Amino acid sequence: MMMAAARKSTNWFAIGVTAAAVVVVLVIGGVVWFANNQATSPGTVPQSSAVNADTGAIAVGSGSQTVDTYIDFMCPICNSFEQAYGSTLQQLVDDGTITLNIHPISILDAQSQGTQYSTRAANAAYCVAVDDPANVSAFVTAMYAQQPTEGTSGLDDATLATIAKNAGASDAVSSCITDGTYTKFVTAITKKTPSQTGSGIATPTIAINGTVLVNQTDLTGDPQKDIVDRLNG
Structure with missing residues (x-):
């Protein structure tokens, strides 16, 4: 009976490690996305009737x-x-x-x-x-x-x-x-x-x-x- 119960128990440690790994991957992905976005972002766009925000003219x-x-x-x-x-x-x-x-x-x-x-x-x-x-x-x-x-x-x-x-x-x-x-x-x-x-x-x-x-x-x-x-x- 004890062995059967043991086989049905949940490995919470393994699940915790997996969840932590997923969180790390998501965080790293978010950091990479943010860095790439910052690198390609035009920053503050000049707000003027004379400035074309797309071409910079x-x-x-x-x-x-x-x-x-x-x-x-x-x-x-x-x-x-x-x-x-x-x-x-x-x-x-x-x-x-x-x-x-x-x-x-x-x-x-x-x-x-x-x-x-x-x-x-x-x-x-x-x-x-x-x-x-x-x-x-x-x-x-x-x-x-x-x-x-x-x-x-x-x-x-x-x-x-x-x-x-x-x-x-x-x-x-x-x-x-x-x-x-x-x-x-x-x-x-x-x-x-x-x-x-x-x-x-x-x-x-x-x-x-x-x-x-x-x-x-x-x-x-x-x-x-x-x-x-x-x-x-």
């Missing part, structure tokens, strides 16, 4: 045609593009021909001695756009005017805040810049930059009405030929 103007510029504020060729084409693009915005979609991205952090200048500068652009998108064009122009040389530490956050406020932003922009509010958004949105040749991201990358240009062959330095004529078909 900051819209300037309201024309029916579009010119998209993907820029890194540490990129000297982006500055050269601004000097050659900036006034033409602004005129096209002013006369209602185009919406200029500015995409501040970050591919040159390695060129700023560990200060992540490209990311910080792009974050500052989104801070300005959220504060008042009317000041974005002035901010971009001022950033190019004070562009640091590749390989230097870049401008510090206090200087970025001063540039933003001189462009018309309110004092509230300072904490947005120093806190790096949109840093993760910049990192996430940079990955969406279209490739010019299929071999990777480059700056500046320009798209006219959705067609990506190849800097080496499609841009000659002549705004009439490269931008206006393409807009006119």
Whole structure:
């Protein structure tokens, strides 16, 4: 009788160990999911009527045609593009021909001695756009005017805040810049930059009405030929 009773008894120890193992697996799975989610999360998304949360574009103007510029504020060729084409693009915005979609991205952090200048500068652009998108064009122009040389530490956050406020932003922009509010958004949105040749991201990358240009062959330095004529078909 005792043996029969023993055979019917429940092994609570084994069940407890199994349950504990299941809990551990679930916890580990949850940690892995959270880590992966954090790694791919865009973080805080800029809340502005001018910012496209999906593409990262900051819209300037309201024309029916579009010119998209993907820029890194540490990129000297982006500055050269601004000097050659900036006034033409602004005129096209002013006369209602185009919406200029500015995409501040970050591919040159390695060129700023560990200060992540490209990311910080792009974050500052989104801070300005959220504060008042009317000041974005002035901010971009001022950033190019004070562009640091590749390989230097870049401008510090206090200087970025001063540039933003001189462009018309309110004092509230300072904490947005120093806190790096949109840093993760910049990192996430940079990955969406279209490739010019299929071999990777480059700056500046320009798209006219959705067609990506190849800097080496499609841009000659002549705004009439490269931008206006393409807009006119």
